[in-house]
Every structure is written in C-alpha cells, then in structure tokens.
Amino acid sequence: MKSSKASILLEPKSPVIERSLNMAKHINVALIGNPNTGKTSVFNRLTGMNQKVGNYPGITVEKKQGVFKFGRASKVHLLDLPGTYSLNASSIDENVVIELLLNKNDKDFPDVAVVVADIENLKRNLLLFTQIKDLGIPTILAINMADRMKRKAISLDVELLEEKLNTKIALISSRKNVGFDYLKQLIEDYKHLSTKPSLNASNISPEYFDRLRKAFPNQDLYKLWLVITQDVNFGKLDRKELKGVASFQTESVSNLKRLQQKETVARYQFINETLKETLHIDSANAKDLRSRLDRVLTHKIWGYVIFFGILLLIFQAIFDWSAYPMDFIDSTFASMSEWAKNTLPPGDFSNLIAEGIIPGLGGIVIFIPQIAFLFLFISILEETGYMSRVVFLMDRIMRRFGLSGKSIVPLVAGTACAIPAIMATRNIENWKERLITILVTPFTTCSARLPVYLIIISLVIPDDRVLGIFSLQGLTLMFMYILGFAAAILSAYLLDKILKIRSKSFFVVEMPNYKIPLPKNVLITVVEKTKAFVYGAGKIILAISVILWVLASYGPGDFNNAETIVQERYAQQNLSDEEFEMHVDSYKLENSYIGHVGHAIEPAVRPLGYDWKIGIALISSFAAREVFVGTLATIYSVGSEDEQTIKSRMAAERNPILGGPLFNFASGVSLLLFYAFAMQCMSTLAIVKRETNSWKWPLWQLVVMSAIAYVVALAAYQLLK
Amino acid sequence: MVTIASLKKGQRGIIKEFSVDVVPLKLLEMGCLPGNEVSLVQIAPFNDPLYLNINGSHLAIRKETASMIEIEII
Numbered sequence: 001m002k003s004s005k006a007s008i009l010l011e012p013k014s015p016v017i018e019r020s021l022n023m024a025k026h027i028n029v030a031l032i033g034n035p036n037t038g039k040t041s042v043f044n045r046l047t048g049m050n051q052k053v054g055n056y057p058g059i060t061v062e063k064k065q066g067v068f069k070f071g072r073a074s075k076v077h078l079l080d081l082p083g084t085y086s087l088n089a090s091s092i093d094e095n096v097v098i099e100l101l102l103n104k105n106d107k108d109f110p111d112v113a114v115v116v117a118d119i120e121n122l123k124r125n126l127l128l129f130t131q132i133k134d135l136g137i138p139t140i141l142a143i144n145m146a147d148r149m150k151r152k153a154i155s156l157d158v159e160l161l162e163e164k165l166n167t168k169i170a171l172i173s174s175r176k177n178v179g180f181d182y183l184k185q186l187i188e189d190y191k192h193l194s195t196k197p198s199l200n201a202s203n204i205s206p207e208y209f210d211r212l213r214k215a216f217p218n219q220d221l222y223k224l225w226l227v228i229t230q231d232v233n234f235g236k237l238d239r240k241e242l243k244g245v246a247s248f249q250t251e252s253v254s255n256l257k258r259l260q261q262k263e264t265v266a267r268y269q270f271i272n273e274t275l276k277e278t279l280h281i282d283s284a285n286a287k288d289l290r291s292r293l294d295r296v297l298t299h300k301i302w303g304y305v306i307f308f309g310i311l312l313l314i315f316q317a318i319f320d321w322s323a324y325p326m327d328f329i330d331s332t333f334a335s336m337s338e339w340a341k342n343t344l345p346p347g348d349f350s351n352l353i354a355e356g357i358i359p360g361l362g363g364i365v366i367f368i369p370q371i372a373f374l375f376l377f378i379s380i381l382e383e384t385g386y387m388s389r390v391v392f393l394m395d396r397i398m399r400r401f402g403l404s405g406k407s408i409v410p411l412v413a414g415t416a417c418a419i420p421a422i423m424a425t426r427n428i429e430n431w432k433e434r435l436i437t438i439l440v441t442p443f444t445t446c447s448a449r450l451p452v453y454l455i456i457i458s459l460v461i462p463d464d465r466v467l468g469i470f471s472l473q474g475l476t477l478m479f480m481y482i483l484g485f486a487a488a489i490l491s492a493y494l495l496d497k498i499l500k501i502r503s504k505s506f507f508v509v510e511m512p513n514y515k516i517p518l519p520k521n522v523l524i525t526v527v528e529k530t531k532a533f534v535y536g537a538g539k540i541i542l543a544i545s546v547i548l549w550v551l552a553s554y555g556p557g558d559f560n561n562a563e564t565i566v567q568e569r570y571a572q573q574n575l576s577d578e579e580f581e582m583h584v585d586s587y588k589l590e591n592s593y594i595g596h597v598g599h600a601i602e603p604a605v606r607p608l609g610y611d612w613k614i615g616i617a618l619i620s621s622f623a624a625r626e627v628f629v630g631t632l633a634t635i636y637s638v639g640s641e642d643e644q645t646i647k648s649r650m651a652a653e654r655n656p657i658l659g660g661p662l663f664n665f666a667s668g669v670s671l672l673l674f675y676a677f678a679m680q681c682m683s684t685l686a687i688v689k690r691e692t693n694s695w696k697w698p699l700w701q702l703v704v705m706s707a708i709a710y711v712v713a714l715a716a717y718q719l720l721k
Numbered sequence: 722m723v724t725i726a727s728l729k730k731g732q733r734g735i736i737k738e739f740s741v742d743v744v745p746l747k748l749l750e751m752g753c754l755p756g757n758e759v760s761l762v763q764i765a766p767f768n769d770p771l772y773l774n775i776n777g778s779h780l781a782i783r784k785e786t787a788s789m790i791e792i793e794i795i
Contacts, residue, residue, distance in 0.1 A: 085751060123776065124777070124778050261741045261749055264746070265749075268752070290779075392765050395769070395770050395783070396768075396770070429747070506745045507786070508747050509780060509781045511780055511781055
C-alpha cells in the first residue's frame with residue numbers, strides 16, 4: 001500500500017492498457033459504485049457463488065473477488081470495491097478504492113472499471129463516474145434498478161448519454177436479472193471504450209494546476225491532485241504515509257478544500273448539463289412508498305416501538321430457535337468423542353483426537369446456528385434500508401452518551417461479534433464518536449459469551465417460570481444482554497467526559513429507498529459471515545484445545561508416578577479398579593502442567609468463587625471467550641471417562657473446600673458478571689489496534705475492562721455466598 | 722440567518738453560499754451545493770437530526786451542520 005503513492009509519481013505517463021499482454025484470456029474488472037446502488041447484487045449476479053472474501057493486505061477492509069467466464073476465450077476477475085461516494089476518501093474502506101486505481105502495478109489494477117449507478121440517483125452517482133473516467137481507465141456505466149423506470153415514470157436517452165459521457169451504458173436490473181448478458185459483452189469488448197476524460201482537471205484552478213505541471217512535468221494532473229488531496233480528506237489514521245508528497249503541498253488545507261469544492265461544483269455542472277438533455281423524470285407520483293413507510297418507521301413513538309419489537313424478535317430467534325440445532329450439535333459431538341475413544345486404538349494420538357480435537361471442534365460448530373440467525377437479521381435490516389432509519393431515529397439519544405446514531409449498527413452487530421462490529425464503525429465521521437464506539441462495543445454481549453451464559457444459567461438459575469409465562473432462565477439471559485448494553489452506554493458517557501479529543505461533529509447518512517431484500521444476497525452474506533467466523537475463531541479455538549489437552553495430559557515429576565503414589569496413598573482402603581482409575585486420573589490432572597498453572601493462579605480466583613479448573617478456563621478465555629466451555633470440556637473429560645455432556649459434568653463438580661456443587665448461585669453469578677465485563681478476546685484487541693492505529697487503546701480496554709470484571713465478580717460472590 | 726435548520730417540515734429552499742471549512746466535503750458530493758434545492762422531509766424525535774431531500778438525494782444531517790448552510794426559503 002505504501003509504495004503506491006511513490007510509484008505513481010515516478011512512473012512515466014503511459015497508456016493504461018499496455019500493461020497486460022495476455023489480456024485476451026484474462027480481464028481484470030473493478031466494480032465501483034456509491035453505497036446503496038445494488039453493487040453487491042450486481043457482483044452476486046455476475047459471479048454467482050463463485051466468489052471469495054478476504055482482506056486487503058495489512059488492513060481489515062473486506063476484499064470480495066469473483067470469477068466468471070465468457071463462452072470461449074476469456075476469464076474475468078471481478079473485484080467488488082468498497083462503496084464510495086467519490087474518490088475523495090474519508091475512510092479506510094474508501095481509501096482502498098483510490099489506492100488501487102492510482103497504482104498501475106497492483107495485480108488487481110482494472111483493465112476496465114464498471115461503475116454501478118442507481119437510476120433514481122443517477123445525478124449523484126455520476127459524480128464518481130466522472131472521477132473514474134478522468135483517471136483514463138476504460139469505464140462502463142451500469143445503470144441498475146432499470147426495472148423501476150416505468151413505475152417511476154423515468155425516461156433515459158441512453159444513446160445520447162453514451163455519447164456525452166464517452167462511454168457504453170448497460171441498463172440492468174439485478175432484481176429481475178435483466179441486462180447482464182449485455183454488460184458482460186461490454187466488458188469483453190472493453191478495448192473499444194474511450195479513455196477520454198470527462199472533465200479537464202486544470203479547469204478547476206488553472207493557476208494551481210499550472211504550478212503542479214511545472215513541478216511534475218510528466219504526470220497526469222488529475223492523479224497528482226488526488227494524491228495531494230487524499231491527505232487532506234483522510235483523517236488521523238494514515239497521515240504518516242504521505243510525508244513525501246506533502247512536501248510540495250504548497251497550498252493550505254483550507255485552500256485545497258476550496259479547490260475540492262470547485263471540483264465538485266464543476267463536475268455537477270457537467271452532470272446537470274448532460275442529464276438535462278437525456279434524463280426525464282415525471283415527478284407527479286412523488287408521494288410513494290418511501291414517504292408512507294418513513295412516516296411510520298421514523299415516528300416518535302411507533303418508530304421506537306417497531307425498532308424494539310425487531311430487536312426482541314432477533315433475540316427470540318437467537319435464544320429460542322437456535323436452541324434445537326445447538327442441542328443436536330452438542331450431543332452429536334459428545335457421542336462422536338465417545339465413539340472415537342472406543343473405536344480408535346488406545347494411545348496418545350487417539351486421546352488427542354477424542355479429548356482434545358473433537359470437543360474443541362464441537363465448541364466451534366455449536367456457534368453456527370446463532371451466528372447465522374444474527375447475520376440473517378442484520379443483513380435483512382441493511383438490505384431493506386431500515387438500518388438507516390434506525391440511525392436517524394437514535395442519533396439524538398446516542399449523542400447524549402458521546403456516541404453517534406451510526407454507533408447503533410456496531411452495537412447491534414456487536415451482539416454477533418465485536419470484530420465485524422468494530423469494523424462497521426468506519427462510517428462514523430467524527431473521530432471521537434468513532435473511538436468511543438470502538439472502545440465500548442466489546443461490552444455488548446457477543447455470541448462467544450452466549451454458550452458461557454447458557455451453560456452457567458442452566459446450571460445455577462432454577463428452571464422456573466415468572467407469572468407463569470416467562471422462563472426465569474430466559475429472563476436472566478435477557479438481563480445479561482441489557483447489562484452488556486448498559487455497560488457500553490455508561491462507559492461511553494464516561495469516556496465522553498474523560499477523553500479530551502476535539503473533533504468536528506458532522507454526520508451524514510444516506511436514507512436509501514426501501515427495498516425488498518434479495519434472498520440470494522442475504523444467503524450469500526449469511527454464508528460468508530458464518531464461514532469467516534468459523535474459520536477465523538475456529539483456528540484459535542482448535543489450537544487452544546490441543547494445547548490444553550497436551551498440558552493436561554503431561555506433567556513434570558510426580559505426574560509420571562501417579563499409579564505408585566495413588567497406590568501408596570490408598571493402600572489401606574480396598575479400591576475397586578474403577579475407583580483406582582478415577583483417583584489416578586484426578587491426581588494426574590492436578591499434577592499436570594496445567595494443574596500447576598491452575599494452582600498457581602488459584603489464590604487470585606478463589607475470592608471469586610472459582611477453583612483452579614475454572615481459573616484455567618478463564619485464562620484460556622483470554623484467547624477467545626468461547627474457549628471456556630471447550631476448555632472445561634477438555635479438562636473434565638480428561639478427569640472423567642463417563643459418556644456425558646459438558647453440562648452434566650459441570651453439575652457434578654464439587655467445591656473441594658466448601659463442599660456442595662462448585663457451580664452454585666454465587667459462583668455462577670460471579671462468573672456471569674466476569675464474562676459480561678472482561679475483555680477476553682485477542683482478535684478484538686488486534687482489530688482495535690488496527691482501527692485505532694495504536695496499542696494504547698486496546699491495552700486500555702484490556703486493563704480497564706478486566707479490572708471492572710474482577711471487582712464486580714468479587715463483590716457479587718462475596719455478597720451472595 | 723435563514724438556514725436549513727430553519728425549515729419546517731415540507732418546506733423547500735435554495736442553498737446559498739456556505740463556508741467549506743464547516744461543511745464536510747462528503748455533503749457537497751451528495752449534492753449539497755449552492756443553487757440546489759433542499760426540502761425538509763422529516764424531523765427525528767427530539768428535533769434532531771433532519772431528514773432532507775437535497776437535489777434529489779435523501780439524506781440526514783445534524784442540526785448543527787444544517788445551521789451552517791444558508792438558504793432562501795421558497
């Protein structure tokens with residue numbers, strides 16, 4: 001990424017296309033467009049399920065790529081770039097677009113760009129189009145939602161518009177699957193496209209651009225201009241990278257901004273003139289579905305009622321509906337583990353599989369139903385355009401706590417996983433509001449806490465009903481969610497008072513048209529997000545399960561003489577073989593490596609009501625919370641050979657000092673509270689480091705949140721025991 | 722000063738000059754430019770933010786920003 005800015009400045013001016021000699025077979029296409037133009041639907045239509053999602057190197061911006069083929073000759077690599085309103089980036093996501101389009105040496109540099117526009121927002125969408133065109137990249141204009149033209153009484157003179165914009169236009173509808181063959185054909189024939197710019201950049205300010213030309217005689221002026229102003233637009237995050245170019249930034253920031261305004265005005269002038277002759281909208285039927293729905297959904301009472309109703313539905317789905325597949329997964333993995341133990345030849349390797357790997361895998365798979373449900377709802381809310389209304393509705397309230405209306409998306413998404421949630425803070429324009437959102441999002445109850453909550457609640461909260469309808473366990477769970485949310489809001493309020501960051505408060509949110517979500521888009525999102533979670537978190541969980549198993553199965557010194565020691569200790573008692581085995585196993589566990597670690601930390605966790613086994617689970621949870629259940633499963637299955645589910649094993653654990661069940665009301669509540677507040681997720685810390693570009697904030701989070709957790713859990717146990 | 726923040730629901734106005742130092746570029750790019758028409762579609766509960774139709778684009782901005790953009794009511 002860093003080299004791109006330097007390289008465009010050194011590169012001699014050259015025609016864009018000459019780069020690829022083998023392009024008869026291989027075309028690089030970049031899909032570019034404003035948010036809410038249906039760009040992703042277009043991507044899905046073109047590539048089908050033939051796509052992969054990754055990350056841009058070094059940053060956490062999602063990189064979606066796909067491939068499709070033409071009948072015989074060529075293969076198209078399609079890259080779905082992040083949605084952006086212009087080439088003047090104001091976030092890391094938008095910056096990716098410019099970085100790529102300015103860097104001819106990037107392997108993804110497009111042979112042809114397809115700009116997706118929405119017929120109903122053509123004027124605004126064309127702004128980006130003219131900018132891309134001015135980079136000298138062959139550019140096709142794909143006008144989406146063309147199926148709405150008739151209903152909205154919109155008529156467009158395509159031929160004339162093609163002529164004025166010096167391009168080829170495909171009228172498409174991703175909803176009705178119309179126009180894609182023609183679009184593909186245009187892509188295949190991209191060499192015939194004109195690369196003539198639509199606007200002469202130096203018209204913006206002849207005097208300034210003259211100076212630029214003198215300083216860098218061989219450069220494309222518009223590209224230079226973008227490189228210079230990129231620094232102006234782009235916030236705190238990537239400042240350092242641009243020192244080299246900044247040296248000839250002879251204009252003040254405010255002057256550059258003025259020039260950017262002039263550029264925008266000039267572009268809109270061109271667009272207005274162009275559309276005046278080509279686009280006609282009969283605005284007679286303006287009172288449409290949008291205004292009627294808006295009136296209800298952003299109503300000062302009904303708006304909130306509907307929003308909380310939807311939240312309730314989501315939680316219902318996560319708790320209730322996903323319980324069935326989860327029980328099934330839990331018991332399946334328990335019996336798989338049993339089966340492996342009985343079938344494989346005895347030995348270390350079989351034990352590793354039966355006691356380390358299979359329970360570890362079970363701890364990952366069990367998340368799938370909940371994650372899938374959550375992303376199903378979130379993607380539907382986004383696709384319909386409802387999420388923007390929630391942002392609008394909540395902004396005033398959230399601002400009171402130092403947050404932005406846009407923080408509602410991360411806070412809701414945080415109930416799935418803090419990682420995508422923190423990435424979703426990128427469209428919060430105000431740095432202070434964004435930072436606070438990033439810092440408090442890990443308090444929201446992510447799905448990794450859910451199995452911990454579920455298992456502890458079912459152990460320590462009686463299975464009673466309140467008023468005959470509400471299950472006490474369900475209410476407890478709901479309380480945990482409210483607690484997480486309250487902790488987030490309250491700490492946001494405090495941070496707002498504590499943090500001394502001056503940043504301008506601005507907030508722009510597009511209110512898109514309401515749309516019925518395309519099932520295929522929703523499905524792809526759900527599958528992709530679930531996959532990303534399972535593979536991302538799964539690797540850590542599996543690795544930790546294996547490490548734990550090793551640490552629990554081997555030990556120093558006395559560990560290896562367990563049989564002799566137990567025999568001596570119980571010499572007087574007449575132990576059955578089974579009892580003897582049990583004593584040996586528990587002796588081994590206590591003297592294993594993990595047993596030593598556990599005993600070492602026990603003094604720290606005993607005041608919270610935990611024994612050394614839970615202590616180990618807590619420590620391993622700092623890698624990822626969901627490891628808790630898996631860890632206990634691993635530790636307990638090493639300890640006992642019975643075929644049982646994790647839950648019944650936990651219920652059977654006794655407190656070695658006080659007697660009685662280890663998981664009682666006091667220690668259970670203490671554990672619940674500890675998990676509610678503690679910052680126990682390495683991946684989240686890594687994301688926070690990336691998004692804030694410093695170790696300061698994640699370390700803060702780790703220390704402060706864990707301290708709160710310890711104190712609260714301690715207080716709870718001491719009061720309740 | 723008559724600004725976007727002074728609009729009543731359903732009212733329309735024409736944007737006059739404003740300073741680029743206080744109005745974010747993103748807003749300009751979305752069509753908030755001198756000479757363009759703006760109308761107030763909806764006001765959020767607690768009177769902020771404002772849901773506007775600017776030059777055919779539907780967007781919401783805070784009152785604070787809206788009060789920086791001078792208009793002429795039509």
